[in-house]
Amino acid sequence: MNWSDIDTNAKKWTREAGERIRSSFSQELMIHTKTSPDDLVTNIDRDTEQFLIEKIRETYPDHQILGEEGLGDKLDKLDGTVWIIDPIDGTMNFVHQQRNFAISVAVYEDGIGKIGLIYDVVHDELYHAKPGEGAFLNDIRLPQLEEVEVEKAVIALNATWVTENKRIDPTILAPLIKRVRGTRSYGSAALEMAYVATGRIDAYITLRLSPWDFAAGLIMVQELGGKVTTLLGEPLNLLEQNSVFVSKPGLHEEISKDYLSKLK
Ligand code: 2AM
Numbered sequence: 001m002n003w004s005d006i007d008t009n010a011k012k013w014t015r016e017a018g019e020r021i022r023s024s025f026s027q028e029l030m031i032h033t034k035t036s037p038d039d040l041v042t043n044i045d046r047d048t049e050q051f052l053i054e055k056i057r058e059t060y061p062d063h064q065i066l067g068e069e070g071l072g073d074k075l076d077k078l079d080g081t082v083w084i085i086d087p088i089d090g091t092m093n094f095v096h097q098q099r100n101f102a103i104s105v106a107v108y109e110d111g112i113g114k115i116g117l118i119y120d121v122v123h124d125e126l127y128h129a130k131p132g133e134g135a136f137l138n139d140i141r142l143p144q145l146e147e148v149e150v151e152k153a154v155i156a157l158n159a160t161w162v163t164e165n166k167r168i169d170p171t172i173l174a175p176l177i178k179r180v181r182g183t184r185s186y187g188s189a190a191l192e193m194a195y196v197a198t199g200r201i202d203a204y205i206t207l208r209l210s211p212w213d214f215a216a217g218l219i220m221v222q223e224l225g226g227k228v229t230t231l232l233g234e235p236l237n238l239l240e241q242n243s244v245f246v247s248k249p250g251l252h253e254e255i256s257k258d259y260l261s262k263l264k
Pocket residue numbers: 035038039040068086088089090091092158187188189190208209210213
């Protein structure tokens with residue numbers, strides 16, 4: 001397997017897909033809802049997934065593809081080379097803001113992360129990780145993550161998780177929110193993971209993500225010494241939905257011990 005070629009192609013196709021999305025801003029969007037009124041998809045989500053799948057299939061016919069919009073393969077195992085794609089992560093932002101969304105592309109071999117790409121299309125910022133070789137923002141190497149105290153941490157999470165909801169007791173996260181320096185909510189899981197990787201935020205907590213939301217970010221944050229687990233501290237399952245807790249080292253253990261352990 002020539003991983004250097006796969007890496008070069010993955011970056012090239014992701015940037016090309018981003019260029020297509022940027023040029024779509026002048027066209028009228030077709031917006032549909034999926035599972036709920038706030039779960040959006042557009043023609044550009046599907047076009048972008050289709051574009052990436054065609055490129056991959058042309059060059060690597062024996063690779064498997066798992067994509068959010070379902071135009072790839074139906075996978076029940078991660079054997080062989082598997083591309084995990086979210087054509088637009090942050091579709092609501094794409095529709096409402098034309099910013100704060102990203103393309104997420106990851107390549108795994110037999111369940112092991114090999115390439116993680118997150119492309120912030122509007123800022124033309126390509127985050128890129130290769131296990132053992134480092135993580136980069138537009139080819140500038142990112143430093144390893146350092147420990148930070150809870151009191152100095154800025155954490156990303158959605159306000160939903162401190163209102164009444166069916167996934168978590170809101171009183172578990174409320175005291176954490178009071179104690180940290182600040183909270184943010186960007187609405188793109190891939191970007192939130194890229195922001196942990198770059199140190200713009202210190203942690204990200206969310207209750208339900210699919211593999212395409214976190215597959216690339218997982219590789220990137222781990223390569224920099226950060227931790228990516230479920231809220232209960234378990235490894236993420238790349239074939240199922242998971243709760244996700246992404247954090248700098250040290251902070252992960254502290255938040256787990258003082259707050260998330262109450263979920264058990
Ligand atoms: P998406 O835009 O690709 O759907 C929003 O807070 C973040 O959660 C985005 O990364 C979004 O990805 C993701 N997400 C996962 N499941 C979702 C759902 N059912 N509805 C809306 N966003 C979802």
